[in-house]
Amino acid sequence: MRKIRGQKVIDESFDDGHPVAEAIRSLLPADARMSDEARERMMGHLLAVRRRVDRGAPARTAPHPHRIRWTALGTAAAVLVLAAVLTAVLLPVHFGGGGTKTARQFARLQSPDGKVEVMPTGGKWRAARDGEKLASGWRVRAGEDSFASVAFPEGSIMRLTDGSEALLQAIGKQSVTVGHLTGGTYHRVRAGTRYLVSNRGISARALGTAFSVENREPGNLEILSVENAVEVEIGKHQPIKVSEGEVMVVSMAQAKQAVKQPVSRERLSDQRLCASVQKDVEKGYSSGIYEKLDVPLEAQPASQRPIVSESFPLTLGGVAAESGAALEWTVSAGIDFDALVLLRSEHSEPGYPDDEIARYADTSIKSATDDSATRGRTYQYRLVALSGAGVPVAYSNTLVMSASEPGARPEPVSVTLRGSLLPGGISLEWSVSGAPVFSGFVLERVVEKAPGGSATPAGSASSRRIDSASVFFTFVDDSVAVGHVYSYRVGLVVDGAAMVYSDTVTLEVKP
Numbered sequence: 001m002r003k004i005r006g007q008k009v010i011d012e013s014f015d016d017g018h019p020v021a022e023a024i025r026s027l028l029p030a031d032a033r034m035s036d037e038a039r040e041r042m043m044g045h046l047l048a049v050r051r052r053v054d055r056g057a058p059a060r061t062a063p064h065p066h067r068i069r070w071t072a073l074g075t076a077a078a079v080l081v082l083a084a085v086l087t088a089v090l091l092p093v094h095f096g097g098g099g100t101k102t103a104r105q106f107a108r109l110q111s112p113d114g115k116v117e118v119m120p121t122g123g124k125w126r127a128a129r130d131g132e133k134l135a136s137g138w139r140v141r142a143g144e145d146s147f148a149s150v151a152f153p154e155g156s157i158m159r160l161t162d163g164s165e166a167l168l169q170a171i172g173k174q175s176v177t178v179g180h181l182t183g184g185t186y187h188r189v190r191a192g193t194r195y196l197v198s199n200r201g202i203s204a205r206a207l208g209t210a211f212s213v214e215n216r217e218p219g220n221l222e223i224l225s226v227e228n229a230v231e232v233e234i235g236k237h238q239p240i241k242v243s244e245g246e247v248m249v250v251s252m253a254q255a256k257q258a259v260k261q262p263v264s265r266e267r268l269s270d271q272r273l274c275a276s277v278q279k280d281v282e283k284g285y286s287s288g289i290y291e292k293l294d295v296p297l298e299a300q301p302a303s304q305r306p307i308v309s310e311s312f313p314l315t316l317g318g319v320a321a322e323s324g325a326a327l328e329w330t331v332s333a334g335i336d337f338d339a340l341v342l343l344r345s346e347h348s349e350p351g352y353p354d355d356e357i358a359r360y361a362d363t364s365i366k367s368a369t370d371d372s373a374t375r376g377r378t379y380q381y382r383l384v385a386l387s388g389a390g391v392p393v394a395y396s397n398t399l400v401m402s403a404s405e406p407g408a409r410p411e412p413v414s415v416t417l418r419g420s421l422l423p424g425g426i427s428l429e430w431s432v433s434g435a436p437v438f439s440g441f442v443l444e445r446v447v448e449k450a451p452g453g454s455a456t457p458a459g460s461a462s463s464r465r466i467d468s469a470s471v472f473f474t475f476v477d478d479s480v481a482v483g484h485v486y487s488y489r490v491g492l493v494v495d496g497a498a499m500v501y502s503d504t505v506t507l508e509v510k511p
Contacts, residue, residue, distance in 0.1 A: 105153045105171040106133040114146025114162070134168055141165035142183075147275065152176050155190035159279060161272040163216070169198075184214040186276035188285060202250055203233045204242075210280065210288055211242075212273055221250045224263060226277060227288025234258065237431040238416040240471050245289040245378065245402050250472065256429070258472035261317055265349060265380060265398035268295050292378040293400065294348040314340075314383045314396035319469075321437045324373040325401050329366060329383055337385035337393050342368060349398055350382045378402040410434070417490050417502035425478040426507055430490045432471045435500070440467040442491040442498045443475060448506060449485035456481065465493075480509050 109118065109132050116128040121137035134140065134150065142148050142160040150158040150166075154174055160166060164183025170176070175194040178185070189195040191208030198204075199221055204213060210227040223232050224247040231239035232248055234256060242248045242260060247267065250258040267273075268290065277287050278297050290297055313335050318327035327342070342358040343350035358368060373379055383396035411434035419428050432438065447460040466475070480486060487506040491498030 103173075104135070105173060106135055107153065107168060107171055108133055108151045109140070110149040110151050112142075112146070112148040115143030116146050116148040116160075117141050117143070136168055136171050138168050139165060139181075140168070149279065152193075154193050156193050156195055157188040159186040159188075159276045160184075161186070161275065180213045180215070183216060184212060184272055186210075186212045186273065188280055200252060201235055202252075205231045205233065205239065210277075210285070212276070215252075219252050221252055223248045223250075224267070224273070225288075226273075226290070227286055232258075234431060234472050235429065236418065237429065237472070238414060238433050240431055240433050241411060243402070245292075245400050248471070255427075255474035255476065256472060257468075257470045257474060258431075259469065260471045261319060262399050262401045263289070265293070265295065265400055268293070268400070289378070289400065289402075292347075292402075293380065312397050313394040314385060316381060316383050316396040316399050318381070318399060318401065319436045320401045320403055321369075324369060324371040324403065325379065325381065326437050327368050327370065327381060327399070329396060331363075331366075331385075335385060335394055336387070337363065338388045339363070339386045340365070341384045341386060342370075343382040343384060344370065345380050346377060348380075350380055352384045352392055355382075373401075373403045375403045413492065413500050415490050415492050415500055415502040417488065417505050419488060419505040419507050421507060421509065422476065425476050426480050426486065426488075426509070428475045428477065428488055428490075428505070430473055430502060432492060435492060435494070438469065438492050438494050439496070440465060440469070440493040441473065442466075442493060444489050444491070445477070446487045447484055448487050449508075450481075451483045454481065454484065456484065482509050482511050484509050 109116070109128050109130065112128045112130055117125045117140070118128045118132070118134060119125045119139040119141075121135070125139075125141075128140070128148065140148065140150060140160060142162055142164050144162050146162050148160050150160070150168070152158070152171060154176070156176055158166065158178060161184050164185055165181040166185050167179035167181060169179050174192060175196075176189075177196045177198070178187070180197050180199040185197065187195065187197060187206065187210065189206045189209045189211075193207070195206045195209075196203055197206075197213050199213065199215065202221055204211065204223050206228075208228055209225065209230055211230045212222075212224045212226065214222040214224070223230060223242055225242045225244050227244055229244060230242045232242055232250075233239045234250065240248070240258070240260065245263055246260055247263045248258055248260040250256060274295075274297055277290055281287050281297060287297065313332040314329055315332075316327065316329045318325055320326075329340075338361070340360045340363065341352060341356050342360075343352060343355040344357045345351075345355045357370065357372070360368075370379075370381070379401050380398050381401065382398045384392045385394040387393050413432075413434040415430055415432055417428065417430040419426055421427075428443070430441070443464045443466060445462050445464075447454075447456050447458055450456060450458045450460075466473070477486075477488075485506065485508045487504050489504045490502045492500045494500075
């Protein structure tokens with residue numbers, strides 16, 4: 001024992017090397033921590049028990065100031081009491097339902113920079129410590145100009161940039177479930193790990209992948225695949241594949257929609273994302289799409305603000321198709337130009353005039369197909385508007401596209417439709433998987449049953465054309481009537497015709 005400010009406290013190093021003490025320490029769970037007050041109470045109780053056994057006297061409620069002497073009997077009694085205490089600590093940690101022994105898994109916080117905080121289950125926010133262990137149910141957040149990494153036991157890593165918060169929902173030997181709450185999280189997933197990131201009914205599943213999740217823009221959730229692919233599941237729909245170099249943006253409004261397209265060079269240049277990918281490179285991991293492009297990946301200080309993309313007067317979009325790249329663009333009003341030039345390069349950002357591949361004197365043209373792209377390669381596309389003198393007056397964003405690998409088996413095309421009743425209508429949601437190029441949908445409705453005298457008797461059929469390239473779409477049919485039974489199906493429009501249909505969904509509108 002020792003004295004601090006006149007009070008007797010336990011010297012925790014007094015039993016270092018003692019075989020019983022070392023055995024007890026080896027049994028403690030990895031996250032067992034006691035407050036100083038609780039530790040003093042427990043040790044005081046154990047010492048009182050030891051003295052009672054030694055002297056046959058009633059136990060005191062406070063430690064005796066005399067030097068501690070361990071005897072065989074005293075040690076045994078202390079171990080028995082401590083075992084009872086440890087049982088309450090160890091059982092919830094190491095045993096699940098049915099008595100099956102399951103070792104609890106922990107993540108570890110690494111290299112917190114700036115204001116990084118953690119909140120244990122049922123606890124309060126506090127400053128994070130480098131190297132501390134994090135359990136399932138803990139939250140982690142990074143404040144302004146801050147950065148932190150969370151290393152999971154099987155080898156996967158999550159990185160949080162400034163203004164971000166995540167919930168560690170479940171940590172297993174070969175599985176991780178993360179709740180993305182705010183800001184941006186970057187995930188490097190070890191091959192073989194079942195890894196899930198979710199946010200308000202939207203889940204991203206990955207195996208051996210690097211990807212980011214962002215919801216900094218109000219109302220939108222972005223999933224960007226840096227390496228390999230991510231499967232995004234919205235509600236109970238079939239997963240939608242987001243391949244390397246693609247980005248999906250999901251509108252989080254009540255009527256959800258999702259658009260998937262190749263990522264832009266400007267998005268890849270975001271300093272937050274670059275900082276996370278740079279950490280991967282420093283640890284020997286692949287940088288995925290970055291390896292194929294000349295995008296700088298210099299380490300950025302945490303205090304650096306992200307690059308804010310300018311508003312482009314020309315907006316370029318498109319998808320990679322089997323025959324090459326299908327491109328489309330919009331032109332802002334007020335641009336005075338006489339021709340558009342399409343630029344393409346493989347490694348560096350395309351520049352005019354060296355990377356010109358097509359020129360359009362007809363300024364009303366809004367789309368093009370590059371069928372000269374070599375399959376298996378990654379290209380960068382950009383538009384430039386020229387004046388009558390051939391001087392560039394405006395540039396578009398730079399779009400990154402990876403052409404399909406030679407001999408790659410195409411993903412099966414499918415449309416998944418689900419319906420639900422709403423006050424005054426029927427909500428229909430559908431998702432598209434495996435279709436790189438399509439121009440819209442055909443929504444078909446048939447009245448299966450109707451009351452007598454209905455304006456839409458049984459057998460009435462109608463269809464509606466919806467022009468959209470969204471891979472997830474929500475539609476509300478507010479023209480339904482009480483007492484009717486309706487069936488719906490959705491067809492995917494390719495080259496002007498409905499090529500693939502969903503299964504039929506049938507719903508009854510009850511009084």
